[in-house]
Amino acid sequence: MLMNYMVLEIPARSENESFARVTVAAFAARLDPTLEELNELKTAVSEAVTNCILHAYHSDGEGVVRIRAVVEDKKMVVEIHDEGKGIEDIARAREPLYTDKPELERSGMGFTIMENFMDEVSVHSSPGRGTVIKMSKLFSGTVNKNSH
Numbered sequence: 001m002l003m004n005y006m007v008l009e010i011p012a013r014s015e016n017e018s019f020a021r022v023t024v025a026a027f028a029a030r031l032d033p034t035l036e037e038l039n040e041l042k043t044a045v046s047e048a049v050t051n052c053i054l055h056a057y058h059s060d061g062e063g064v065v066r067i068r069a070v071v072e073d074k075k076m077v078v079e080i081h082d083e084g085k086g087i088e089d090i091a092r093a094r095e096p097l098y099t100d101k102p103e104l105e106r107s108g109m110g111f112t113i114m115e116n117f118m119d120e121v122s123v124h125s126s127p128g129r130g131t132v133i134k135m136s137k138l139f140s141g142t143v144n145k146n147s148h
Helices: 014-031 035-056 110-117
Strands: 004-011 064-072 075-082 120-126 130-138
Touching (some): 014 064, 014 075, 035 064, 035 075, 035 110, 110 120, 110 130
Antiparallel strands (some): 075 130
């Protein structure tokens, strides 16, 4: 199977998070994911996009979030990129319950959720230049309904 991909660029506005999540899920449908796999993918994408909107751009709607999804065989790789403020301390940002916005009553579980729902998660960031979150998932596909 040849590689297939999609690219989506959206303004960093909270109302666009659900559009990004559904678009990536629709693209993943060709992999015949289970409902659980699809929900995990959607949740991980939501967390990554929300992080861009809230942390990279401070929810001001001024920035751009770029999403690139690549499918090859049964594997999907999703990259979510912003050109916002970047992450000073990636290891600390990935700690469960850590948040740099306690006033928003956020749980600080975004990276933990991404890591639990995807097979691999990497974070590359340069302060003042932005962040790239790269996540991959191998889909098992659904069982043929005719086989028992």
